[in-house]
Amino acid sequence: MRDVLIIDDDLELLRQMATAFASAGYRVLVAPDGQAGLARFLTAPTDLVITDIVMPNREGIETIVALKHASRTVKVIAVSGGYRVGPADFLSLAQHVGADASLAKPFRLSKLVELAAEVLAAPAHGAAA
Numbered sequence: 001m002r003d004v005l006i007i008d009d010d011l012e013l014l015r016q017m018a019t020a021f022a023s024a025g026y027r028v029l030v031a032p033d034g035q036a037g038l039a040r041f042l043t044a045p046t047d048l049v050i051t052d053i054v055m056p057n058r059e060g061i062e063t064i065v066a067l068k069h070a071s072r073t074v075k076v077i078a079v080s081g082g083y084r085v086g087p088a089d090f091l092s093l094a095q096h097v098g099a100d101a102s103l104a105k106p107f108r109l110s111k112l113v114e115l116a117a118e119v120l121a122a123p124a125h126g127a128a129a
Contacts, residue, residue, distance in 0.1 A: 002120060003046035005029045007037030007063065008079070009055040013105075017050065020109040021116070034058030038066050045071055048116055053080035053090040061090075061097055068098040075119045079112070081105035 004026045008014040011032065018028045029046060031037035035058040041049060049067055053060035064076050078094035079102070091102035100119045103112060 001025060001027050002048065003027045003029070003044075004048045004050060004116065005031065005037060005041055005044075005046040006050045007031045007034060007055070007060070008050075008052040009033050010052070016109060017112065020113055024113045026116075034060060034063035038063055038070075041067060041074070042070060045074065048075045048077070048120055050077045050079060050112070050116070053078055053094060061093055064094055064099050065097050075100045075122075077112070077115060077119055078102040079105055079107070 004021050006014060006017050006021065006028065008017065009032055014030055014032065018030050021028045029040055029044060031040050033055045034051065037051060038058065051060045051063050060078060064078065067074055067076055076099045078091055078099040080090040091104060094102050100122070101115055103115060
């Protein structure tokens with residue numbers, strides 16, 4: 001069974017993602033922001049982290065850098081809806097700092113679960129959506 005940590009401040013989307021991954025057979029941990037997510041990862045490392053980019057209490061880019069510093073083997077998928085700049089800008093930056101893949105919001109949960117399987121199956125850094 002693979003472990004996934006999902007970090008997102010949109011609690012309804014966080015719940016939906018957690019349900020989709022649990023249904024796909026993952027052991028799921030969740031956190032409402034980057035600070036809580038990093039703390040959770042450091043105490044219970046996971047195979048995969050899915051993180052939003054725009055969040056309070058440690059945004060996603062900073063969280064990705066810290067995760068990759070803490071573990072060279074963790075795979076990371078960045079998700080973002082954008083806000084003032086386009087989501088592609090945030091997601092491009094996320095991949096530049098170490099995310100293994102990215103997905104723009106809104107997305108189908110099935111697409112995210114499929115992307116997670118691809119990222120986990122890929123060799124070290126380099127899988128992209």
